[in-house]
Every structure is written in C-alpha cells, then in structure tokens.
Amino acid sequence: MSESPRRNLPPLTLHVPEPQFRPGDEADFVSVEVLAAGVTPRPDSAADAGTMRELAYGLVRVLDDDAIAVGPWDPKLAPDVLRRMLRSMALTRAFDERMFRAQRQGKTSFYMKSTGEEAVAVAATFALDRDDMCFPSYRQQGILIARDWPVVDMMNQIYSNRADRLKGRQLPVMYSTKQGAFFSISGNLATQYPQAVGWAMASAAKGDTRIAATWCGEGSTAEGDFHSACMFATVYRAPVIMNVVNNQWAISSFAGFSGGEATTFAARAVGYGIAGLRVDGNDPLAVYAATAWAAERARTNKGPTLIEHFTYRAEGHSTSDDPSAYRSADEATKWPLGDPIARLKTHLIGLGEWDEARHAAQDVELAEMVKAAQKEAEKNGILGHGLHQPFDTMFEDVFEEMPWHLVEQRDQMRAERAAAGI
Amino acid sequence: MSESPRRNLPPLTLHVPEPQFRPGDEADFVSVEVLAAGVTPRPDSAADAGTMRELAYGLVRVLDDDAIAVGPWDPKLAPDVLRRMLRSMALTRAFDERMFRAQRQGKTSFYMKSTGEEAVAVAATFALDRDDMCFPSYRQQGILIARDWPVVDMMNQIYSNRADRLKGRQLPVMYSTKQGAFFSISGNLATQYPQAVGWAMASAAKGDTRIAATWCGEGSTAEGDFHSACMFATVYRAPVIMNVVNNQWAISSFAGFSGGEATTFAARAVGYGIAGLRVDGNDPLAVYAATAWAAERARTNKGPTLIEHFTYRAEGHSTSDDPSAYRSADEATKWPLGDPIARLKTHLIGLGEWDEARHAAQDVELAEMVKAAQKEAEKNGILGHGLHQPFDTMFEDVFEEMPWHLVEQRDQMRAERAAAGI
C-alpha cells in the first residue's frame, strides 16, 4: 500500500441533496431537460436490451406541444379508444376529488390522490390485456377505473363499511381484487415488485400467455425489494413490466434522495441488462405505446422491461400530508409536461373527435356519477359509525381453519362484550 | 384496455440459466470475450460518471499476453513495490494452502481459500492508504497480508484458541482488526456493503481524508444490501470503492444466477450513475491502477466507484464444498486470464527485476515462514482441544455492562459445571 503520508488533499465533504425549490420559492423548471416529442427512437420490441441502452436517457413522447401525435411511438389508436381513455382518466380525477373530500368530512381515515398521474395507470392498463396481472402501489386507482371496476366497490373499501369485500381490514385505498387481476396493495413499499416478478415467472413456467405489470414510486426504487425484482426478472427473463412512477416527490423527499441527481430511473434497467424506457408520464399516448411495446416484448419471451414514467405529483402525498411545508406551491402548475387529461383532451379536439362542450358535459356526468356512487356506498356505512363488519370477522382468514387459540380469543371477545353489554 | 381475445402467441417459457460446462465436460472459454491489454481508455479520475459508461463494458488490463505493461492504465510502479506485491500474493497463497490442510487435519472447523484471486485483495490494498477502512468479504485475507498483519494472529483466529483476539467467538476466517482498518467479517453476505458506505459518509461528514473500500462476490451482488449500498453511495457521493469480485461462481451457482448472462457486473454502476470499471482481476497492475483511480476520485469528492474484478475461483468455495460435483474440473486451468502470481512474476522477470531462482527461494521461504507461524499458533491451541478461552468470556461483550440476566446465566453455568465436576 502507499506508505506516503496522507497527501495534502482537501477534506472530504458529505453531499446532501437539496431540491431546487422550497416553500416561498418561485418554481422554474428550465433545468429539466425535456426532449421533443417524436425524437426518441423506437427499436423493435424483440431487440436485445444491450442494443438500446440509450433509451434510458431519452424520453418517449408522442404528443407534441400542440398535442399532435408525432414520431415512431405513435400508437395510432382509434378515436373511440382515446375517448375511453380520456373518460377513465377524468373519472379517476373526479373520484379522487370526491374521496379526498369524504376524508376531510371525517367519513374515513385516509385517502391518496393520483392527480396529475392518471395516465400512468390508465393508459398503461389500456395497453394490457384484461387478465394481465397488476401489482400496483397505492397510487394506481386508475387501473381499476380503466378496467371498469365499480367505483361503489372501491368506496366501500375506503369506508371500511359492511359491504367492503376486504371486511374493513385494510387502510383505505389498499384495494384488492383477484377478479380484477389487481393484487392486494401493501402498505410496505415495493413489496409488490418481486411479487409481480414471481407471478410472471409462474406464468412463464406454466406456459401461460398472461404477463404481469407492477408499479412503484421513484422513492420506492430505493428499497431492497426493487433490486430483488430486477435481479429475478433479469435472471429468469420474466414476462413483467416494471413501472417506476417518477413523480418527483416521495412524501417530502425529492427524487434526489432516491438517486435522481446522478442519472435517470430508467437507467436502473441498464444496470441489470434489462430493457429500459423513459417516458413522458403525462402523455397518455406515450405511456400506452411504451406499455404495448413492453407487453409485446414480454409475451414473446424477450423478458422484462422497466419503464420510468416522468411525471409530477400534483397534490399532497396523502390526506395526512401538507406539501406546502416542503415544496414550492407553484411547482405543479409550472410542471413542463403539462396535465395528462388536458393534453389528451386537446389531442382529441385537434383530431376533431372531441370538443369543449362534450368535455364539460362529461365532467359533470362523471361528478354526478361519483356522487351517486358515494351515496350508494354510504348506505353501507362510513368508517367508525357502526356499520362495520361483524366483530367475529376479525378472527377469520388468519388461517384457512381457525386454530384453537383464535377460537378462544374470539370466544373471549364475545363473552367480554356480552358481559359489558356492548 | 385491449379487448381482443388472447392473441395467438406462443406460450411463455421460463428461462433458467445453465452454465457452459458441467462435470465431465471439457472447459473451453472461447466465448469469454477478452479485450486486449491497453485498449480500454482511462478517463480523468475527476470526470463525470455519465461520460464514461462504456468503461463498464470494457476491461481494464495492463499486462499483455507476454506480461508486459501497456496502455493508459499502467501505474508505473517501482520494481520494489512490484516485488512486495508479488510477495504478499505468494504469502497469501502459501497461507491458504497451509490452513486448508490444517482444516483437513481436524485442527479447525472451516477454511476458505482465495486461490487465483489474490490480486483482487493484495493489489487493491497496495493502492489504498494504510488507514483507509476495508470492509471485506471472507475471501480477502490478502488485505491483511498486504498490510503485514501477523499471520500468527490470523491463525489464532482460525484455531479459535486462547490467543484468538476474537475470543473464539467467530467462525474461522472471520477476522476483525480495528488497528488493521479491517472490519469484522460477517457471515451474512453483503452486509458489509452499506456499512462501508456509512463509514465513508461519516468520514466525509467529519471532513476526514480517509476513504472506505468494500468487497463482495458477484453472487452477493444479488442481495438487497448491495442495492442499499449503491443507493446511499450515489445519493451522498460517498468516498467509497465498491469491489465486486466476479470469480464466476457462488458456491455451486454460476454467475448467470446473479445476472451475469444479461450484462456485466460493472454495469450495475451505470444504473445508479456511479463510475463503474471492469477490470482484469488476475492482472495485479490493472487492479492497482483501477483502485488508485477510484481512490483519487473518492478523495477529491467525486464520489463512489464500483469495480468489477473479472477473475476465477480456482478452488472450492470452502472446505465444506466439493466443486467437482457441479463444474468442469479443468475450468481453472483453462481460465483465459491466467494466474495473477504467475503473471506478475513473469512481468518482473521481463523487467529484469526478478528471476526463477529468487521466486523459488521465496516460495520456500514463505512456506517455512507459514509453517513456523502455524507451530507458534498451535502452541495456543487448536479448535476443540481444550485450549480455548475461559468459559466466562462467553457472556462478555454482549453489552458494555453485563445485565442481570447474563450475570445469572453465567453464574448458573459456573455452578452447573462445578457441580458436574467439569
């Protein structure tokens, strides 16, 4: 080893990332490099991951600044499909608004909006088959809505009421439906990632044709489970789409705390020899096209794809959060990639397939529909007001058969409640 | 979503990696692409990681096929340093031979050789300062030897005898010495990785000039801790060198099970925006040069470097392993990158600074030295033959102060042994 005395070097310093803007600052995203729509190339979906590393540093965009579809990634969807997509995104937003308010009114304990990120869930779902299995995080309610899952059922879950299929056991928004090919959402970040890979491995091992898709936030990519998923996905070439929703914030921590200062999140794929795409997450056509490309890849045994959706969390993290305490108030409005609903709307209008009046009417219709659903759901009860599941259900489903100690505990609870007259 | 019926696609298949050769096969590494010495460029150590991603797919080599130093990475070391390096590597090998035999003779429970990989530990240590903190795996005994740590002390640990500084508590080869700037080796793979990053972060936070270095096997890069380390290293630009010793095997699993089929291990660095080097691990000059470059980078606040050392585990995983059960017997001899000791020896001879006779004499001298040290160590006892640490030591160092329950348990043990007359 070098036996020279310690060289005359400057002292080391610890770099602690700092976001560009804090409360009071005027946000200005000039430093965010936004590649033009249409410039990022589209390789064949069968190409080797090693031949397309640059995609991780590109930005797949279809809608240009005038919301016109351009370039090789244009999925050329029929207007009818586009309108359905628009409707699903708008419904997602209306639903979010209503449920957020319900929480504020004390009707439930918790809610999480996906405002500004609707395309990431909705457009991706449109590019998947109905029975492809989704392993989402808590911010992809758009998947269920795109699959026409009844919003009343979602609300019952949010209210933990007596019609909640999950028996009031889960925190609001932690949906689960096997029939909807939508895996039980976990409170523990990123656990769904290796699960999705395992599901995809099973599908492959069985010679099935269904693939898996999973989502997590950019902050969650820091978890060990993210790495586990990438490892198993690359080793077994699992037919899975791994979506990283880079909405710039993880509660109060900006993306720099999950490695965003050093490179893109799509670049993670490069590290594992996985195909990686970086996509304008506020461009529904780009999200659709990237997902369809990755799905094709997966279905033809070409293995996994990691997609970074570059987007922005326009609202607070959850009803427990107050973003004005840590970020500039005008970031959302200054976000250079716009709003996914507005962009698709403009696109459809540009195609002559939509207009402002229809859009306004749809907004009203959706708001009414959500309101009606809410009324319906509230008939089944709201949280903490008595119309919950029977107490005995607490002891069910821990195991397939209830072991003696749970039987005893249940009986004890019954006896105690009876004795107390409640 | 697409409502088309399931398209007429071929069934999915699960890819399960398979190594090229199995017992009985004749190994032939033509498929291993070996870049020529000198061709991989050497960027400035201050350059941005994003400008040198291609290095992860190159191969830093200094010694060419004739063991002549060529190219930009030649560290141009003085012959004296080269001789010391050679000696440390040869001593490591002699030590391994002797201790392996001691285990076979029943003098201890376990041993792990580093045969064929001596450069990865020894040459790297030569490029670090004596007080740079090392967080090794179990296969870098070469670090201690390069730092002239007494081999008797290492043997005392291997024998768990009464002179073992670690009080017989650790499995053989799990060395630890604060004075030697060598962190306690863990049985749990890759745990040392985030620890090294944390140490480096602390050094940086304190304005120190010492850096950290850590090592793990290619198999261990699959662990979540590897990801944790890379995450924290990139976010805080920690002054740390992360060495991945790609010796092709993880017990019976070839590198394909840790992602080696899809890309290089150096590429992992690219995923995090970290500088990544891929190095001929059997070329001591290349290992030295890469480490010196990474150390310079770390010391000048340019952050972490991940170095893949491309090498081969020439012997079994440990004394508990029989590699003939799962790999071709002649892989080691067919390994295209040769043996690090032989290559450095030839290089020195080529320089006119060494000769066969001196080498043979050194081998004899080192064997004698190790033998003498062994004799010395065995005076302090071997495992399971009585000369262990006093029984009471078992209860020490669990906490700084022994709590009542450990006092009681110790007293109980004393009383029971006394009553039993043992």
Place this chain on the structure above:
Amino acid sequence: MARMSMIEAINSAMDVCLARDPDVTILGEDIGFFGGVFRATAGLQAKHGKTRVFDTPINEGGIIGVAVGMAAYGLRPVPEIQFADYIYPGLDQLVSEAARLRYRSAGEFVMPITVRSPFGGGIFGGQTHSQSPEAMFTHVAGLKTVIPSNPYDAKGLLISAIEDNDPVIFFEPKRIYNGPFDGHYDRPVQPWSKVETPEVPTGHYTVPLGKAAIVREGSDVTVLAYGTMVHVARATVEEKGIDAEVIDLRTLLPLDIVTIEASVKKTGRCVIVHEATRTSGFGAELAALVQERCFYHLEAPVTRVTGFDTPYPHSLEWAYFPGPIRIGTALDQVLKG
C-alpha cells in the same frame, strides 16, 4: 422546565444530544427539512446542519446498514424508521450486525446506535401503521429495547439511549405523542399540556435504562405495562377502584426484574398488558419470568391482556385494542383466582 408534549420532548432530547456531542447524527426518511412525518425532528436540520440531520433514501436496511458503518467510524447515529411496521427490511442489519458487533469483534467495534420508531395502534392506521413488534427485538442478544410512556421519560430515556454505547431500539407509542390515552376512544383527548405530569427540563437529564417506574402503588395485584398501555391500565384500575400496583416497565431489555419481583411477591397477583399480538409477545417472557421467580407467592395465574393474534384490523380497531373492558375483565378474574 416546560410543559412538553411527548413529541416535543423527543425532539428536545435529540436537540440536546446534537448540541452536546458532535458525533450524534440523525438520519431517516423525511426527517430533514420537513422534520419528520410526526414532526419529531422539526427544526433540527436548520439548527444543526445538513450533515448531521438528513433525509435518506427509502430503504430501511440501508438506513440501519449505513448507521452501523457510521458507528464503526465513531459516530453516534440516531436513525429513524418512519413506522415500526417498516422495520423488517432493516432487521438483518440490526439483528445480525449492530447487535453482534461488540461480541464479534471482542469489543473493538461498538455500536452506539439508537433506532427510533413510532409504534402501536389506536390511530386508525390500519395494518401497516399500527404494529407493536417489540417482542422480536427483546429476543435479540445485544440489543436494548426501550419504550417510554410520557414526555419526561421519553426525553430522559432517549438521551440515555443515545448516550448508551450499545444499540437501542426506542419505540415511541404514537397514540400518546400528543396526549395520554385512557382507552376510552370515544371521549375527547387531553393534550399533554392539560394533564398532570412532571414538567420536562429543557436541558440535559437522563432517565436510566433498565429501571421501571411504579406509576401507582397498590397491594392487590401487579399490572405490568409499557407505552400507551400504562395509561389505559392505570385508568382502568382507577375506574374500577382496584388497589393495583401499576408498573411502567420503560425498558423491556434489560428488564427491571427487581421492581417486578418485589411487587408481585407483595401482591401475589400479576396482569400483563400489551398491544402486541399475544403469542410469543413480550407478555410471554414476563409471564415466564414472574412465575419462575414468584411461584410460591402467586395466588392466581399470571394473566395476559394483549392484542389478538390477527393482523391489525382497520375498522375493528377498538374491538382489537386491549382496552378498559378487556383489562377490567382480566383483573376481576385474577382477583377472584
């Protein structure tokens, strides 16, 4: 001296330690600029600087892992795990590394790490914001487990934990961050400032680890509790007019066995209360110890009142929670026994 909430007291403990010892370093998710999702670290980054109080990636294994490395360097890290429910990914670094390094290195590498984490239920947090995993940690040799029940203790114990040269897991009962809780979820909550508790010194002081507190003397039955359940248990015995001795364990490991033993030998009866699931909860260890050491004094079986052996159910939280009815029933039974 000041009236502080528990969260303020915890904040103050870290503030004091940061000021006194340049090696104290705070890290965790959202704990820097923002000051933590429960505001436990509010203001500390602004006051002590970004290299001493900083946010981390969302990776609990990494948080503990780098803390181990920092401790090996010589720092005194105080990592926060945002919710105890999320500690499992960090368990290996805590159990296999931090807790063992003094032993492994025969004293050369010591681990003065204090892992803080809010735990427990009663806030409608659902399965993953309500758990009480403390028993697992008490099973790990080399780790201390500390749980305060009021602002004064919280600050004094946390300072002791940070100053301790061994790893400590410091679970904070989030239900009582802002005010104590008597178990009657349907009654209005009193903030700490409105209740009769010792004022909290603004400066440095310690409450020693390993010492329980007798929060209520009594002679008919001993109640062992910690965290939130100290208040629920105390309120219950008072409402029922039972002459119970209520002991707040404060430290689970090392346990204050002397205080427990003396009390049970005096009362001859023992009820243990915790929120965690029953089977292999810390109540099991307490019951085992009490019957081992007070066997000939016991007039009734040592009895446990705990969370049921199910995941934490969101909507049925108050049926699950070991509240006044369940504790009261157990007390009645033990007193009859």
Place this chain on the structure above:
Amino acid sequence: MARMSMIEAINSAMDVCLARDPDVTILGEDIGFFGGVFRATAGLQAKHGKTRVFDTPINEGGIIGVAVGMAAYGLRPVPEIQFADYIYPGLDQLVSEAARLRYRSAGEFVMPITVRSPFGGGIFGGQTHSQSPEAMFTHVAGLKTVIPSNPYDAKGLLISAIEDNDPVIFFEPKRIYNGPFDGHYDRPVQPWSKVETPEVPTGHYTVPLGKAAIVREGSDVTVLAYGTMVHVARATVEEKGIDAEVIDLRTLLPLDIVTIEASVKKTGRCVIVHEATRTSGFGAELAALVQERCFYHLEAPVTRVTGFDTPYPHSLEWAYFPGPIRIGTALDQVLKG
C-alpha cells in the same frame, strides 16, 4: 418402507409432492443441479425439470418475494433458505406479505408457501450457521411454524406443510440430518439407519400439523422440546432414570395445547428445552401458557433450559448448548420443587 436419514426423508417428501401436484415448485440457493448444500434437493431437478426445481440469486427477500407472487398465480412454492441465520432479509416478505395476504384480501389471495430452512447448532458452525430464530415466527399471525425431530415426522410433516393452504416455516434441525444426537458431543454419532425409529414409507403420507407426539410417557415431570432437543432431553431423562413424559411439539404454531395441558396436569411439573436464546424464546410462550392453564396443578415453577442470551459462540459451542448437564440440573431442581 425404507430406513431413511432425515435428509433423505425431506428429499422424499419434496419428490412425492412434486410428482403429485404440478404446482409444487422448489427454489433456493444452490438447490438445483447441485441439490443443496445439505443435499436436501439432490436429484429433484434432474427428475422434475428445471422450471420446477431451480437455483436462485442470493437474495432471500427475493426468494420469498417471488414465492409470494408464484403463490398468487396459483403455484405451491417451497423456497429454501440455505441457513435460518440468513432468513432476516426475507422476513418482511414473510411477515408483512405471505402471512397477511389471506387476511388482507379476505381470502382471495392465499399463500400455500412452505419455507424450508436448516436451523440450530451443534455443528461448529459459528454465529451464522447455528441460530434458532423460531420464536420470531411464532409471533407472526398467519404463519405456521413446524420443526420435526426424526425422519418419519420430517417427511410426513413436510408433506402436510406443502399441502397446507397457509404459509409454513419449516425449520430442519441440521444437527440431526444424518443421525440423532443425545447431547454427548464426545461420543460417536449413530446414523439414522442404525437407530430404532419408524421406517419411512417411500410414498405419500402425512403427519398432521398441530399435533404433538408423546415420545416417552412418564408421570413425574413433563418435558417440552422440539427438533434436536427431543433427543437430548429424552437421553437425559433416561440416563438419569427420571420418570419424565417427553413431548415432541412438532408444530409450534398452532400448538397442540391439549396434549401439553393433559400431561402437565398429570405430572404437575414442566421443563421446557430449546436451543434458542432464552429471553423471548418460544419457551417463554410455553411457560406462559402452561402456568395460565395448569396453575392449580403445578408443584414447581415451569422451568426453561435454553441457549444463553449471547450470540452463538464458535469455540464454546458445547458450553453454550443446553446439553445433558444443564437439562439434568433443571430436572433435579423441578423435581425437588
């Protein structure tokens, strides 16, 4: 019928399950071509194919995590964790996911996963090849914990575990893979083929989960043990000529409380033996339960003989191990009490 070692019996169980159920899938580090570091899966890949028996990356969290996904698909995965000491990185997926999914999804997603892992000491394996972490798992609602003590049970219990529709952690006492162990480490070891134990059917059969076995009837004291310690305890009582009833728990959760209760009520005394560290070990739960349910029958405190509360010490293994002297002393004491 055949004389099998425990490792052969375990191998046979997986072989039988793979053959009977196309959804059974085995995965783990080094378990494929090589057949596992203890040979538990030898020959299974060659027989059942690479997509049903395969090696994995060294990532225990991933192994359990993908098993959860596979189970969600409909497979019946049997992951191996190479040593129980390495299970911590996989704990979150086991505790927060596998164990909770039936509950979380109200029965829609079920997790028929059997995690196999060699555990326990007595092989000079040092700190990280000797641990007995079973207590932690028994604290987790939704998880079953099974530990066999002989080849017949190992196969029958493992088949039951694999066929069970809930997650099971199946700890294999590696000290007795090849032969039983009476605790006298200085005596030669008998292979299973040389000892009197029930022959193992080569085909399918089950030993039910949740049922203990009385391996020796007796009337003076009940000894509760599992895994290796069943043999050590039995040899000890026999050498000492104590009329003890020795119960092999076989399943820790759900526990066979009926058998335990009946025995202790008969003998009036109870000694619990396990290798794991004492504090909050499973012995604590057993002691708590026994005194809760048999209080008025007990003549002496329920007593635990366990590993000491230290990490597992390499060279002092036999002083640490709860061997015949320590068990004998405890028995003498309890019989006096």
